[in-house]
Amino acid sequence: MAKGFFISKAVGIVCIVAAVGAVATIIALSVVYSQEKAKNNDSNLQPTKPPPVTKPPGPTTAKPSNELWDKYRLPSNLVPNHYNVTLRPRLTPDASGKYIFTGESSVEFHCAEATNLILIHSHKLTYSPVSNGLLARLTAVNNGDTVPGIESVWLQNETQYLVVQLKGDLTKGNYYILETIFEGELADDLGGFYRSEYTENGVKKVIATTQMEATDARKAFPCFDEPEMKATFDITLIHDLGTVALSNGKEIETTEDTMGDVKVLKTKFERTERMSTYLLAFIVSEFDFIQDNSDDVLIRIFARKPAIAAGQGEYALNKTGPMLKFFEEYYNYSYPLPKSDQVGLPDFPFGAMENWGLITYRETALLYDEEYSSNSDKERIATVIAHELAHMWFSNLVTMRWWNDLWLNEGFATYGEYLGAHQAEPTWNIKDLIVLNDVHRVFAVDALASSHPLSSKEEDIQKPAQINELFDTITYSKGASIVRMMSDFLTEDVFEQGFQTYLKAFAFQNTVYTDLWTHLQMAVDATGTALPQSVNNIMNTWVLQMGFPVVTINTATGDVSQKHFLLDPESVVTTPSPYNYEWIVPMRWMKTGAVQALTWLETKSASIPAMKVTGNDWVLANIDVAGYYRVNYDQANWDKLLNALNTNHEVIPVINRAQLVDDAFNLARAKIIQTVQALETTTYLNNETAYMPWASAINNLDYFYLMFDRSEVYGPMQDYLRKQVTPLFNYYKDLTGNWADVPTGHMDQYNEVNAISLACRTDLQECQELTTTWFRDWMNTGVNKIHPNLRSTMYCNAIATGGAAEWEFAWDKFKNTSIAAEVDKLRIALACTKQAWLLNRYLEYALNPNMIRKQDAMSTIVYIANNVIGQSLAWDFVRARWSYIFSQYGSESNSFPNLINGVTERFSTEFELQQLKQFKADNAEVGFGSGTLALDQSIERTVANIKWIAENKNNVLNWFIAESKS
Ligand SMILES: *[C@@H]1O[C@H](CO)[C@@H](O)[C@H](O)[C@H]1NC(C)=O
Ligand SMILES: *[C@@H]1O[C@H](CO)[C@@H](O)[C@H](O)[C@H]1NC(C)=O
Ligand SMILES: *[C@@H]1O[C@H](CO)[C@@H](O)[C@H](O)[C@H]1NC(C)=O
Numbered sequence: 030m031a032k033g034f035f036i037s038k039a040v041g042i043v044c045i046v047a048a049v050g051a052v053a054t055i056i057a058l059s060v061v062y063s064q065e066k067a068k069n070n071d072s073n074l075q076p077t078k079p080p081p082v083t084k085p086p087g088p089t090t091a092k093p094s095n096e097l098w099d100k101y102r103l104p105s106n107l108v109p110n111h112y113n114v115t116l117r118p119r120l121t122p123d124a125s126g127k128y129i130f131t132g133e134s135s136v137e138f139h140c141a142e143a144t145n146l147i148l149i150h151s152h153k154l155t156y157s158p159v160s161n162g163l164l165a166r167l168t169a170v171n172n173g174d175t176v177p178g179i180e181s182v183w184l185q186n187e188t189q190y191l192v193v194q195l196k197g198d199l200t201k202g203n204y205y206i207l208e209t210i211f212e213g214e215l216a217d218d219l220g221g222f223y224r225s226e227y228t229e230n231g232v233k234k235v236i237a238t239t240q241m242e243a244t245d246a247r248k249a250f251p252c253f254d255e256p257e258m259k260a261t262f263d264i265t266l267i268h269d270l271g272t273v274a275l276s277n278g279k280e281i282e283t284t285e286d287t288m289g290d291v292k293v294l295k296t297k298f299e300r301t302e303r304m305s306t307y308l309l310a311f312i313v314s315e316f317d318f319i320q321d322n323s324d325d326v327l328i329r330i331f332a333r334k335p336a337i338a339a340g341q342g343e344y345a346l347n348k349t350g351p352m353l354k355f356f357e358e359y360y361n362y363s364y365p366l367p368k369s370d371q372v373g374l375p376d377f378p379f380g381a382m383e384n385w386g387l388i389t390y391r392e393t394a395l396l397y398d399e400e401y402s403s404n405s406d407k408e409r410i411a412t413v414i415a416h417e418l419a420h421m422w423f424s425n426l427v428t429m430r431w432w433n434d435l436w437l438n439e440g441f442a443t444y445g446e447y448l449g450a451h452q453a454e455p456t457w458n459i460k461d462l463i464v465l466n467d468v469h470r471v472f473a474v475d476a477l478a479s480s481h482p483l484s485s486k487e488e489d490i491q492k493p494a495q496i497n498e499l500f501d502t503i504t505y506s507k508g509a510s511i512v513r514m515m516s517d518f519l520t521e522d523v524f525e526q527g528f529q530t531y532l533k534a535f536a537f538q539n540t541v542y543t544d545l546w547t548h549l550q551m552a553v554d555a556t557g558t559a560l561p562q563s564v565n566n567i568m569n570t571w572v573l574q575m576g577f578p579v580v581t582i583n584t585a586t587g588d589v590s591q592k593h594f595l596l597d598p599e600s601v602v603t604t605p606s607p608y609n610y611e612w613i614v615p616m617r618w619m620k621t622g623a624v625q626a627l628t629w630l631e632t633k634s635a636s637i638p639a640m641k642v643t644g645n646d647w648v649l650a651n652i653d654v655a656g657y658y659r660v661n662y663d664q665a666n667w668d669k670l671l672n673a674l675n676t677n678h679e680v681i682p683v684i685n686r687a688q689l690v691d692d693a694f695n696l697a698r699a700k701i702i703q704t705v706q707a708l709e710t711t712t713y714l715n716n717e718t719a720y721m722p723w724a725s726a727i728n729n730l731d732y733f734y735l736m737f738d739r740s741e742v743y744g745p746m747q748d749y750l751r752k753q754v755t756p757l758f759n760y761y762k763d764l765t766g767n768w769a770d771v772p773t774g775h776m777d778q779y780n781e782v783n784a785i786s787l788a789c790r791t792d793l794q795e796c797q798e799l800t801t802t803w804f805r806d807w808m809n810t811g812v813n814k815i816h817p818n819l820r821s822t823m824y825c826n827a828i829a830t831g832g833a834a835e836w837e838f839a840w841d842k843f844k845n846t847s848i849a850a851e852v853d854k855l856r857i858a859l860a861c862t863k864q865a866w867l868l869n870r871y872l873e874y875a876l877n878p879n880m881i882r883k884q885d886a887m888s889t890i891v892y893i894a895n896n897v898i899g900q901s902l903a904w905d906f907v908r909a910r911w912s913y914i915f916s917q918y919g920s921e922s923n924s925f926p927n928l929i930n931g932v933t934e935r936f937s938t939e940f941e942l943q944q945l946k947q948f949k950a951d952n953a954e955v956g957f958g959s960g961t962l963a964l965d966q967s968i969e970r971t972v973a974n975i976k977w978i979a980e981n982k983n984n985v986l987n988w989f990i991a992e993s994k995s
């Protein structure tokens with residue numbers, strides 16, 4: 030899957046902090062929504078057919094049971110081989126208003142060990158008798174093999190099994206077929222077989238679609254729903270006239286049929302390759318498509334008819350073929366399927382899903398509109414397509430044996446995002462951005478004592494909820510960072526050799542991560558050169574322990590040492606590590622601008638004489654942040670680096686300019702260096718036009734805004750930053766002919782947005798006039814001349830400086846636009862107003878599903894809280910409505926951490942701490958669900974913020990005052 034969260038660069042700094050929390054909220058929310066839906070519906074999911082459940086035999090006691098059906102993992106005695114599945118989704122509700130699907134399924138499996146029990150996953154399905162009043166029929170594949178009779182059939186809800194108890198044993202070595210007939214709800218819960226709705230020309234349309242990963246294939250039909258249980262599938266979909274059916278295989282034929290007195294279509298699909306259940310997909314819709322069949326692989330893009338008619342699928346269609354070719358060469362393995370369909374869905378829980386041959390996307394991750402999409406939207410599309418295509422090999426062809434190795438699939442796919450997008454857009458330099466978007470982002474999480482290792486133990490991941498928790502930043506971004514580090518120290522050639530033989534060896538099978546180490550080692554050995562230690566030894570230090578080191582280089586002595594980097598130096602690490610929090614660290618470095626040979630730090634400390642320098646020479650380590658660690662130096666070397674930045678910054682590579690800023694601010698947070706020393710890394714910015722260092726500085730200064738935008742530090746801080754950003758603002762004004770043109774470079778386009786956002790944020794008069802004029806012009810003429818790149822930041826600033834008229838105008842547009850990219854820009858900008866009454870009304874709207882889609886409710890509240898005026902309003906609102914929010918948005922949901930973090934992010938006073946504690950006490954009875962931990966963390970963070978302000982406020986204030994005058 031592609032990450033559901035996405036930080037729009039175009040939103041600009043006003044919203045960046047909110048974006049981190051809020052966008053994460055978006056994924057979480059869809060989960061909430063689904064759970065909440067599921068809960069509502071459970072009560073009326075009464076069987077419509079004869080009573081399906083026979084009680085399990087034996088006494089029913091409350092004691093924990095050791096029965097096989099109480100374990101979450103399947104026994105290995107039965108192995109599926111092939112399924113025939115026919116499904117019929119109903120796109121109109123039944124008499125009771127419910128949407129359902131019906132189905133028939135048969136699975137052929139092999140008996141590897143004699144047993145009298147068949148366990149097959151099934152969740153929220155109800156069964157009808159197949160024969161003799163029994164809810165399943167068992168036959169032997171070979172005529173003449175005996176088949177034991179069925180004793181009873183029942184559903185084991187907690188572990189999500191259909192249990193078939195037999196009267197005798199299945200025979201080891203024999204093949205059997207189990208048939209069932211079932212029904213499920215086609216709910217709008219974004220999981221399993223679900224429905225998505227949209228309006229076209231005033232008419233409501235319904236789509237039936239799927240999201241199986243991680244454990245929801247069992248919600249569509251009974252199946253052995255574990256990644257290792259690969260099988261082939263013959264799928265048939267029965268659907269209404271006028272609709273199109275899609276699945277993993279290519280359609281073989283569509284015939285007309287009559288069911289009852291209804292005419293329907295019946296579409297059969299080619300048999301799939303051997304694959305895991307979580308990669309299946311079925312879609313019935315009225316979508317239109319465009320295609321490219323110029324090559325062996327048929328490529329089609331499906332979406333709502335108006336979106337296809339408007340050409341929004343063209344970009345994806347043009348880029349997919351070349352990207353597939355690129356990956357075929359990169360992996361040295363042909364794309365194994367005859368077609369690649371990609372579908373944009375109005376409601377989708379994640380960014381995208383790599384179903385084999387039928388990739389699903391949320392619309393904003395697939396559809397590109399010349400008129401409405403920004404360059405950031407375009408990058409999102411290129412990278413998400415690349416991510417999913419990379420999965421066709423890493424995940425689909427070779428699959429992890431169990432979910433504990435999920436990081437391997439997602440790490441490779443996330444790394445592949447940059448390679449594929451680079452292929453599609455070679456002028457973007459997009460590979461550099463992995464440092465901001467993944468390495469720096471995950472550093473923030475992985476520096477906490479509460480982090481966790483990349484690889485989990487298989488036995489620790491059992492329940493669906495535990496599996497779902499693995500889809501986090503560590504898995505994606507740390508996974509990608511580690512893969513990138515490997516490709517760097519192995520060299521790209523050796524790295525490719527290694528995973529190419531790995532893919533060949535394990536095609537259509539499953540692996541554990543050490544299988545990859547073995548093949549990379551083989552590739553290393555084949556070169557005849559050696560690494561300091563085995564791939565296994567090196568990589569396990571990064572994979573089996575959480576966190577990362579800060580490497581400290583004393584350039585006066587050449588002494589180099591490493592230490593587990595903790596953002597809060599007082600936090601206590603309770604997670605044991607097999608390597609005592611020491612890593613085998615590959616170091617690329619340079620001396621006074623000259624690149625040196627790769628050097629390894631294999632122990633806690635070492636003497637590296639080459640790193641001892643004198644005079645004006647300086648050392649800069651972790652070139653291009655190829656390694657997953659931070660770097661600290663002796664004071665003299667820091668001073669020389671700062672001097673290099675201030676006199677001739679180009680001598681330091683651009684990625685390392687971003688690194689110096691990010692490392693310095695984080696070292697300061699960890700009290701390894703002084704806060705004002707971190708601020709010193711920003712003084713050269715008045716002469717910097719590159720995007721990455723600015724983005725890095727803005728990310729870090731956001732914490733200063735949160736801590737100080739309600740205090741006397743704010744004024745001098747604004748003065749200083751305005752002074753720093755003014756040259757950048759003028760630079761872009763000139764470069765674009767007074768904002769008429771679009772800068773050529775991709776990153777220049779991003780930095781133009783930064784220039785405008787920060788200039789407006791720091792109240793640069795000319796910037797305020799610029800945004801207000803453009804927005805007013807749109808209001809007056811009805812024609813929006815603002816370039817899509819600049820819309821988020823311009824909307825936000827115009828609404829912030831404007832009043833009710835601007836807000837109402839934007840709200841009207843928000844309600845009246847069907848282009849997903851534009852709708853989100855408006856929704857976020859609406860939270861920027863400084864009028865308290867508008868913000869309060871917007872908070873009310875957020876909980877009204879007619880105003881704000883339910884899946885966007887929580888993130889809207891978080892956006893409002895990010896606004897300094899909205900902060901206390903949102904906090905009061907959440908406190909007052911807690912029990913309502915809790916009941917409406919799911920007591921077991923994942924959304925509350927983001928909500929609670931979002932509304933308390935600025936907390937930094939004793940008074941706020943008391944309020945937070947009171948909130949916890951007052952609602953103890955209602956509870957906080959998944960927000961429980963976040964609430965405790967918020968209290969902890971508030972304590973830390975109070976301390977940080979006490980320690981830093983005066984120094985920071987004085988520094989800003991001095992610097993804004995100099
Ligand atoms: C699937 O259907 C085919 C054709 O009807 C049949 O030969 C095969 O046995 C079926 N397999 C299973 C597992 O039901
Ligand atoms: C920025 O750097 C350039 C070249 O190093 C120099 O000519 C220019 O004066 C500097 N500008 C400022 C504002 O420091
Ligand atoms: C909203 O859309 C409808 C139909 O496209 C159009 O007639 C109407 O003028 C629009 N309203 C606004 C405020 O743009």
Ligand SMILES: [Zn+2]
Nearest residue numbers: 030031439442
């Ligand atoms: Zn993925």
